[in-house]
Amino acid sequence: MTLDVTLRAATAADYDSIAAVIDDWWGRPVSHALPRLFLDHFHATSTIAEADGDLAGFLIGFLSPSLPDAAYIHFVGVHPDHRRSGLARLLYERFFELAAADSRTVVRAVTAPVNERSIAFHCALGFTVSDPVPGYDGPGDVKVRFERPLP
Amino acid sequence: MTLDVTLRAATAADYDSIAAVIDDWWGRPVSHALPRLFLDHFHATSTIAEADGDLAGFLIGFLSPSLPDAAYIHFVGVHPDHRRSGLARLLYERFFELAAADSRTVVRAVTAPVNERSIAFHCALGFTVSDPVPGYDGPGDVKVRFERPLP
Numbered sequence: 173m174t175l176d177v178t179l180r181a182a183t184a185a186d187y188d189s190i191a192a193v194i195d196d197w198w199g200r201p202v203s204h205a206l207p208r209l210f211l212d213h214f215h216a217t218s219t220i221a222e223a224d225g226d227l228a229g230f231l232i233g234f235l236s237p238s239l240p241d242a243a244y245i246h247f248v249g250v251h252p253d254h255r256r257s258g259l260a261r262l263l264y265e266r267f268f269e270l271a272a273a274d275s276r277t278v279v280r281a282v283t284a285p286v287n288e289r290s291i292a293f294h295c296a297l298g299f300t301v302s303d304p305v306p307g308y309d310g311p312g313d314v315k316v317r318f319e320r321p322l323p
Numbered sequence: 324m325t326l327d328v329t330l331r332a333a334t335a336a337d338y339d340s341i342a343a344v345i346d347d348w349w350g351r352p353v354s355h356a357l358p359r360l361f362l363d364h365f366h367a368t369s370t371i372a373e374a375d376g377d378l379a380g381f382l383i384g385f386l387s388p389s390l391p392d393a394a395y396i397h398f399v400g401v402h403p404d405h406r407r408s409g410l411a412r413l414l415y416e417r418f419f420e421l422a423a424a425d426s427r428t429v430v431r432a433v434t435a436p437v438n439e440r441s442i443a444f445h446c447a448l449g450f451t452v453s454d455p456v457p458g459y460d461g462p463g464d465v466k467v468r469f470e471r472p473l474p
Contacts, residue, residue, distance in 0.1 A: 184389075191461040203461035204355060208433075209395060216389040237385055238335075238367040244360060282360075310342040310354035 177228045177259060179266055182218035187211035189227050190249070197249050206232065206247050217243075219266050221250075221259055228254045231263040235274050243271035243322075245281040264297055272322045279322060282308065282315040294318045328379045328410060330417055333369035338362035340378050341400070348400050357383065357398050368394075370417050372401075372410055379405045382414040386425050394422035394473075396432040415448055423473045430473060433459065433466040445469045 187208050195201050211218065214234040221229035229250040236242040245267060250259050271279055283290040285304045295301060299318040308315035338359050346352050362369065365385040372380035380401040387393040396418060401410050422430055434441040436455045446452060450469040459466035 188458065191458070195462075205358075207356075207460040209397065213385070213387040213389050213393070213395055234364070234388055236364040237388060238364050242364070244364055246360065307339065307342070309358040311346075 177221045177223045179219050179221050182211060182215040182220045184212045184215050186220055190230055194249055197252060210246060217270060219263050221263060229259045229263060231267055233267045235271060235276060241277045243276040243279045245279060268322055277322050279320045281318040285314055285316050328372045328374045330370050330372050333362060333366040333371045335363045335366050337371055341381055345400055348403060361397060368421060370414050372414060380410045380414060382418055384418045386422060386427060392428045394427040394430045396430060419473055428473050430471045432469040436465055436467050
């Protein structure tokens, strides 16, 4: 399968097209985890993938303002028709490059422990995976942390 | 009523004490709106208020990485025992000062239109209030935008 997509920096205006599809792409309600502020304020370090002008995927990430060594990936989505195409890897690699260009030395992300596909994907990309952390995003929540050094 | 609190910059470690109380302070589940990433990555521009060593209030805000003129306030809470004391105003004024010190010229925030107390508070602090924006934080969501110039 060839990867016939174009990548570009996101803009604040991309929020609406992302918010319109993510519940469908995930197959469950997830839009509460992506309020508009993430596109308004982190679009310059976020990426939109398009195929024939349609949204094929996206990565929302930022360079940590408070931790000068760190970059953080908050949300990544790939259209069901474009899964297993290498697009998610491409989105991550673009983020690694822009984070390294700003002298960031570590990229972090989190997911729920049940999300085995995400854990396998991050391992394959060179992230370490923590044990589950109880109370991570508040009482009752559990997450695993991903961390990957940047060259 | 005198204001016997001390203000300090937040640290990432403050997340747990905030997450432990916010549902109680709001009287409804709100902790989903404050994942740990906000303290991990924006603590340097966030403020903790303490009274006798206990959490009395907090403001979570950041200087927009993608919009060099803008600063954004995401979440502000005051302990029920400290309401109507002027503490929220103090937290906002500290944020205005640190944003202005970084040459930011506008502070933004949002709330739900039903949140009349928040709207009145922001008006009193010099924010303009937009009409309700349908679909603001995703399909079905409605918010009003607050905006205040900085000197």
